[in-house]
Amino acid sequence: MEEKKHKVSRRQFLSYCLMGVGGFMAAGMISPMVRFALDPALEAGGESDFVQVTTLDDLTEEPQRFDFQVEVEDAWYTSDQPRSAWIYREGDEIVALSPTCTHLGCTVNWEGHDDHPNQFYCPCHHGRFEKDGVNIAGTPPTRPLDVYEVEVRDGSVYLGRPMQR
């Protein structure tokens, strides 16, 4: 058969073979390294332990700030990091709000501004939240404050990780 009758010329066929094999070898080299680099973005965060923060008796209807330490495992470095929560009782229910503003991550304070009683106030951009943590329309935050997982054991309050609502 003549060369012209082939749809793929010999030269093209050989160059496809070379590109295929070369590409396969290059992929074999590169892909473990790329997965290695992507690892932090692909691995899900681990479960967090519950930490004792306060006792039931200390809680009131008014949000109070409680500071506590959590053990944070950051790759090869494990350390105790300070955390805080605004905790109050609502009948039988216990609500523990994260103090991290959902706008840009500053720290909110209960009644942090004289003009806004009964609200959480963020000093950075005047973000405000209701007592239950819901953001007030017209202020910068776009979603409610995160709530901690709460557990009560033997009259003590334990907090887990803050969850997005």
Place this chain on the structure above:
Amino acid sequence: MLQKIYDWVDERLDITPMWRDVADHEVPEHVNPAHHFSAFVYCFGGLTFFVTVIQILSGMFLTMYYVPDIIHAYESVYFLQNEVTHGVIVRGMHHWGASLVIVMMFLHTLRVFFTGSYKKPRELNWVVGVLMFFVMLGLGFTGYLLPWDMKAYFATVVGLEIAESVPVVGGFAKALLAGGEIIGAQTLTRFFAIHVFFLPGALLGLLAAHFIMIRKQGISGPL
């Protein structure tokens, strides 16, 4: 699609002659294993370069996790090898490649020696090659310390003792390499800097010179 992108760029920048000049060169019959199988000995230089590319790539990725600090170096190596997905592969590539590059380089040197390729007019390329040999040994020496385990530490202690045994300048050389009297924090940062910046920089410069010279002079003739 790719062809169109290429044509678009080529029309404006005329890139074809650039890569043609790099890609098109004569491969004489006596160095082509398809003609004489024994010509595979001419592959060792290219293989050395191939392994060097792997070393550079895997090394770049390893620095995403490694820290050159006496407290955390070992922990970070342990973490990247055992906790990060494919960490054992990437570190393994760098670990085994380090030995392989020395082996390939040695075989390449033997081939050049026994084919007499170092003779006039290629003496300068031999000199550059020997300089690269020393740079590679330096990379091996400095890289060996970085995991900061017992083997790494005491290998470096011995290596620096050897440096100290040099007459007159020995003490100075050791202090310079170790970054002081103690083989510790400053030694590790120093070796890291030398391993990832200084020596690779020197290596790339020498490699460029090596390749430009071989293209200019061509491969030496048959035996």
